[in-house]
Structures are given as C-alpha cells and as structure tokens.
Amino acid sequence: MNMPAFMASAALWVAASVMAQEAPRLPCLEADGDCVAQATRQHAVHALATWQADLARPLDARFGPAPAALVEYLTLDNLLNGYPERPRSVHPDARFLADVQGAIADLPPAIWRLFQDRLIGLYFVENLGGTGYTDFVVDQNQRPVAGYVVLDAAVLAGQTANAWASWKESTPFRPTAGYRLQARIEADADDNRRNAIQYILLHELGHVLSIGANIHPPWNLDPKDVPASENYPYFDLSWQVARQENRYTSRFDADFPQRRDVAYYFGAKLDATAMAPAYANLEKTNFPSLYAATIPGDDFAEAFASYVHVVLMKRPWRITLSRDGEAPMLFDACWSAPRCAAKRAVLERILGLPAR
Ligand SMILES: [Zn+2]
Known part of the structure; x- marks a missing residue:
C-alpha cells in the first residue's frame, strides 16, 4: 500500500511510543453473558482493599500503566455493554508522561490536594472505547470512598x-x-x-x-x-x-x-x-x-x-x-x-x- 511518508512515520512513532501489553486471560468465555455479568459485578477492582498500595503512593506519582486486574475488568465491562473494544495496558513514552506530569503540576494546588484520599490513580490503556473512564471503589461497608481514572493513551497521543x-x-x-x-x-x-x-x-x-x-x-x-x-x-x-x-x-x-x-x-x-x-x-x-x-x-x-x-x-x-x-x-x-x-x-x- 502506498502511504505518504509523514503518515508512515507518524504510525511508526505511535507504535513505538505506546507499548501495549498482552491481552488478559478472561475468567469467562466472551459469549457467556451470565459469567461476564457476574465477574464484572464481583470484580476485585470494586474493593478499596485491592488498591491500598496504589493509594499509598505520593499523589503526584499516582499514574502509570493499567494493572492486569483493571484491564481484565474493563474488558469484561466492554463485553457486558456490547462494546467491541478490547483494552490493553500501555507504557506511554517519556514525552507523553512528561505531558501528564506537566498537566498535573499546573493545576491549582488547593484543587489537586482534594484528591489526596480520593484518587487511586490515573491508568493508561489503549483501545478503551472512549477517551476517559472513571469508576468508584467501596470500603468494607460498601460505601463509595475513592475512584480511579483510566485514560486511552493512544487516543490522547495525537490531541491538541x-x-x-x-x-x-x-x-x-x-x-x-x-x-x-x-x-x-x-x-x-x-x-x-x-x-x-x-x-x-x-x-x-x-x-x-x-x-x-x-x-x-x-x-x-x-x-x-x-x-x-x-x-x-x-x-x-x-x-x-x-x-x-x-x-x-x-x-x-x-x-x-x-x-x-x-x-x-x-x-x-x-x-x-x-x-x-x-x-x-x-x-x-x-x-x-x-x-x-x-x-x-x-x-x-x-x-x-x-x-x-x-x-x-x-x-x-x-x-x-x-x-x-x-x-x-x-x-x-x-x-x-x-x-x-x-x-x-x-x-x-x-x-x-x-x-x-
Ligand atoms: Zn464524564
């Protein structure tokens, strides 16, 4: 196929800049709707206890590739909703991470501090089926107490x-x-x-x-x-x-x-x-x-x-x-x-x- 040079190099750059991980092995067959619904509902990502190590990190350092459990959950959730996308965890390149860090550093400190006990982390995937996604987690009394944010780094890579x-x-x-x-x-x-x-x-x-x-x-x-x-x-x-x-x-x-x-x-x-x-x-x-x-x-x-x-x-x-x-x-x-x-x-x- 003939591709203009700038497109070819842009495609190579994206491929190199967002290194995707392997797809998770799901606990259900994709066609088993009951299993998918139950696995989504009962998933470990809903529990605050799953995220203790993440919440213990300094607030400014709470971003990185999505952990396997989260990718599994996002995949189940897409299956449940009939979305065709199958998310993968990604390691964004240094320039992208510098942009994320810069975006955070530039926020008013009084606003960013509001997230000290509420934000579990910002996690990067590709093929999310949307740009951003947020969900809450519950404590042992089933009270929603904190949340995590998922960002599609491949979608964000080319935005202004x-x-x-x-x-x-x-x-x-x-x-x-x-x-x-x-x-x-x-x-x-x-x-x-x-x-x-x-x-x-x-x-x-x-x-x-x-x-x-x-x-x-x-x-x-x-x-x-x-x-x-x-x-x-x-x-x-x-x-x-x-x-x-x-x-x-x-x-x-x-x-x-x-x-x-x-x-x-x-x-x-x-x-x-x-x-x-x-x-x-x-x-x-x-x-x-x-x-x-x-x-x-x-x-x-x-x-x-x-x-x-x-x-x-x-x-x-x-x-x-x-x-x-x-x-x-x-x-x-x-x-x-x-x-x-x-x-x-x-x-x-x-x-x-x-x-x-
Ligand atoms: Zn929204």
Whole structure:
C-alpha cells in the first residue's frame, strides 16, 4: 500500500511510543453473558482493599500503566455493554508522561490536594472505547470512598486542546456543509497536547470528586431507585427524578426540547440546523456546557472542569457557531453570568473555596 511518508512515520512513532501489553486471560468465555455479568459485578477492582498500595503512593506519582486486574475488568465491562473494544495496558513514552506530569503540576494546588484520599490513580490503556473512564471503589461497608481514572493513551497521543474540544463539542450534530462549531479552550501559544490532557483529566477528576460526596445520585443507581428522601444540593439545582420513566429530567426541559437528543461521541442525533437553537436554549439554563445537560454526573464533571479551567486558571473557553454568510454565534463559560450564580456558589462550597 502506498502511504505518504509523514503518515508512515507518524504510525511508526505511535507504535513505538505506546507499548501495549498482552491481552488478559478472561475468567469467562466472551459469549457467556451470565459469567461476564457476574465477574464484572464481583470484580476485585470494586474493593478499596485491592488498591491500598496504589493509594499509598505520593499523589503526584499516582499514574502509570493499567494493572492486569483493571484491564481484565474493563474488558469484561466492554463485553457486558456490547462494546467491541478490547483494552490493553500501555507504557506511554517519556514525552507523553512528561505531558501528564506537566498537566498535573499546573493545576491549582488547593484543587489537586482534594484528591489526596480520593484518587487511586490515573491508568493508561489503549483501545478503551472512549477517551476517559472513571469508576468508584467501596470500603468494607460498601460505601463509595475513592475512584480511579483510566485514560486511552493512544487516543490522547495525537490531541491538541482546541482541535480535541472542537471535535468533542461537534459530535452531537450531524456534519453538514456550511455549518461549523469551533471550541477554543486555549490561546494559540498553549494549544498543545499537555493542555488537551489537562482538560480531559479535569473532567474525570470531577467524577472522582463526586464519589460519596452527595453531589448527585451515584451513577450505578437507576433513577427509579434514587431514594425520594435524598437531597443532593448540586443536582437539585438542575435535575429531577422521573421515577416512573426511570430517567432524569432537567428543570429546563419544557424550554429546551433539544436536550434529550444531545448525544456525544457515539452517533449524532441532532441536525446541524439545531446547533444555534440548542445553544440559545442552553443560555437559559444553569448548565455550563451542552455536555453538562446530558446527565447529572457529567453536569458536575463539566462544571468542575470548566470552573477550575476558566475561573481558577484564567484560561479561555468559548464555543463559536458559524453558518455560511451569517454572523457567528458565541457561547461563553457561564461563571460570571447570573444564570450560573447559584451553581457557582454550591460548587465553591464543595471545593472548600471562600465565598465571594
Ligand atoms: Zn464524564
């Protein structure tokens, strides 16, 4: 096959930079659904005790290739969900690890310290079937107490911040000539891989921070099973539980008909013509981004990432929608706008920051 030289060398570089380990031997046949479901449910990765050595490492050193047990679990979980990807543990190259280290070192210390007892580690795989993944672990009383983050190093290897953000924010809309969505989360001089990793990491850290913290219902609970007596100060600002339909609805749904069709990554459900109306309606809610409007867990993860990035780290965040021949429409972070004031106050309390 004829391949342009730059592509061939890029492919070689990726192959050399992300050294994959062998696939784990699974405790089940792939076709044995009952075995897969049981092995997933009862897996050792759910137990805090499995991770004691990881949690004992200094916080800044808690990243590396995914351990075999975790790869086995991710494979079982993909099988259970019908995802075709079979993850492998990888040893990223030194430059990639330096970017991860740099992304962490650059976070506000007061924010990073919040993860001392909560973050088990950042683990690298390839072929995850997504960019990032976070799950919680439970103590001996079955209480969720900490979490681990899995990152697909092969996907991250080629990213830069603005291209990644533009791609992600475009995925809910079917590509159509003449319509364009651009996201800008870094100035040109900072538009690099380290900062793509940092933003992706911030989102996953938002999920870790919510573990056992009464911010929103746990993500392993069906909406119908959320106790009616439970109060979640953050969740309650935007969401309601429709127990009969076993789903979450937002308090803004009557004026935001596009929300239920916002689907990121796997198959757009909205036409490009819905971009401008969806963002116009989003401006009337307290969701910090369109992704935040999808489910309660991602509402908090997006808010955490956006708040730390924009307010604490003073970085840009803007979505520009353009259509041939028309003036572009701009959508900015909401933290200085009245629409997000109540959410900002709850978030700042959760982060232990002084009230303004
Ligand atoms: Zn998420």
